[in-house]
Amino acid sequence: MSxxxxxxxxxxxxxLTDRQIEAVRKFSSRADITxxxxxxxxNYGNFRGDEHxxxxxxxxxxxxxxxxxxxxxxxxIPKEFVDLREVKxxxxxxxxxxxxxxxxxxxxxxxxxxxxxxWEEGSEWMRPLxxxxxxxxxxxxxxxxxxxxxxxQAGEVDDSDVEPPVPPGLGKLTKAQKKFVxxxxxxxxxxxxxxEGSGKMPAAEEGLGEWIxxxxxxxxxxxxxxxxxxxxxxxxxxxxxxxxxxxxxxxTQDGSAETxxxxxxxxxxxxxxxxxxxxxxxxxxRELDEEHEE
Numbered sequence: 001m002s003x004x005x006x007x008x009x010x011x012x013x014x015x016l017t018d019r020q021i022e023a024v025r026k027f028s029s030r031a032d033i034t035x036x037x038x039x040x041x042x043n044y045g046n047f048r049g050d051e052h053x054x055x056x057x058x059x060x061x062x063x064x065x066x067x068x069x070x071x072x073x074x075x076x077i078p079k080e081f082v083d084l085r086e087v088k089x090x091x092x093x094x095x096x097x098x099x100x101x102x103x104x105x106x107x108x109x110x111x112x113x114x115x116x117x118x119w120e121e122g123s124e125w126m127r128p129l130x131x132x133x134x135x136x137x138x139x140x141x142x143x144x145x146x147x148x149x150x151x152x153q154a155g156e157v158d159d160s161d162v163e164p165p166v167p168p169g170l171g172k173l174t175k176a177q178k179k180f181v182x183x184x185x186x187x188x189x190x191x192x193x194x195x196e197g198s199g200k201m202p203a204a205e206e207g208l209g210e211w212i213x214x215x216x217x218x219x220x221x222x223x224x225x226x227x228x229x230x231x232x233x234x235x236x237x238x239x240x241x242x243x244x245x246x247x248x249x250x251x252t253q254d255g256s257a258e259t260x261x262x263x264x265x266x267x268x269x270x271x272x273x274x275x276x277x278x279x280x281x282x283x284x285x286r287e288l289d290e291e292h293e294e
Contacts, residue, residue, distance in 0.1 A: 004067035006122025007031075007047055009038040009059035010130065013233040020058055039123070052108070056101035061130055065122030069113030071183055073125075075133040076104040078234070089164035090144035096151055107136075109147045111184035112154070125183055131176040137237040141167040142177055146186065149194060152263055153187055159264030163197070170198035189277065193269035197261055211243050 015035035016024065024033055027049040031040035038059065040047070051062060055076045064072035082105045084098070091098040095110035132143045145167050151157045170191070173181070181191060212220075223235050232238070 003043060004065075005042040005046070006063070006065040007038070007040050007042070008063045008122065008126045009054055010061050010126060011036045011058065012060040012130070012133065014230075016058055024054075024058055041122075052099065052101065052106055055106050056104065061126070061133055063122060063126045063129065065120065065125065067120070069115070071111045071113075071185070072109065073129055073132075073180070073183065074106060074108045075130075075136075076101065076106045077133060077137050079103055079105055081137045081139075081234075081237075086141075086165075087144065090141075090148045092151075095154065095156070096147045107147075109150065109184065111150060111186075113185060125179075128176060128179040129183060131174070132180060134237055135174065135176065137234055138240045140169075140174075141165075142169055142173065143180055145170065145194065146177060146180055146184075146191070149186055149190055150184055152266060153190055157263050159262060159267065161263045163194075163261050163263065163266060166194065166197040168199040171195045171200075187270065189273040190266070190270040192273045193266055196269060208240075208243055212239065 017035075021033060021035065024038055025031075027047070028038075028040050031038055033039075038054070051064070051072075051074060055062060055074055059076075061075040062073070064070070064074075079100065082098075084100070084105070087098045087105070090096070091107065094108075095112070097108045099106050099108070136143060145164065148164060180186075181188075223232070223239070225231075227235050
């Protein structure tokens with residue numbers, strides 16, 4: 001059986017120039033290349049470029065899917081939206097990394113399946129995962145914590161290690177974050193255990209309109225000009241981030257909680273969650289059997 005590797009790169013903030021498209025074309029004569037996309041399937045060969053270089057120079061996000069079980073999601077965001085010391089607590093190294101590349105930081109998340117993979121179409125993943133990048137720029141750190149859980153699941157951290165700050169809202173993930181859990185095949189019991197240390201996500205819209213009306217007129221004019229001229233693709237996320245920082249009274253992700261929960265305690269809670277789910281499942285099965293007997 002032939003191999004299957006699916007690569008999809010997307011340019012979000014601005015399209016590629018004709019010269020950049022020409023440079024990208026040198027890496028593949030078969031790929032579907034547009035000013036905003038590079039898509040190719042490999043059945044007998046391999047991608048001839050370097051994924052980090054592609055994101056550093058040309059694109060904003062990448063999805064990689066294979067039929068042997070590897071799934072990879074990468075995206076870059078400007079360094080101004082990243083506290084590298086904070087990020088390193090969630091992304092210490094492979095398979096969950098954060099590396100600087102010029103004026104950007106590239107996040108690289110890799111998931112493997114011990115049972116191997118199956119033949120699947122990789123084209124379904126980019127669209128629902130892409131919003132994770134905007135959420136990060138807006139100050140939402142939940143995807144970083146979910147990525148850190150990959151390290152726990154893969155046994156890459158010790159039981160004695162303490163978890164990083166737990167962002168609020170893990171109990172109510174966005175659609176993109178739920179898709180990330182599915183894409184990375186995160187254990188649902190492990191995610192449920194993590195929720196125990198997470199508070200509620202503050203309503204981002206509460207008071208936002210009033211806050212915007214009080215911004216200096218010169219600042220609002222500058223942002224409107226940037227929107228019209230297309231010079232700042234992150235005006236909306238930038239405003240939301242500033243509002244959250246002001247509302248929380250500190251320049252960090254809104255409401256992340258420092259805990260003293262160890263990885264061992266988290267794994268034990270995940271085991272407890274699994275046992276509860278099994279008991280609940282057996283109970284439902286008995287109820288169905290009884291209904292069938294009646």
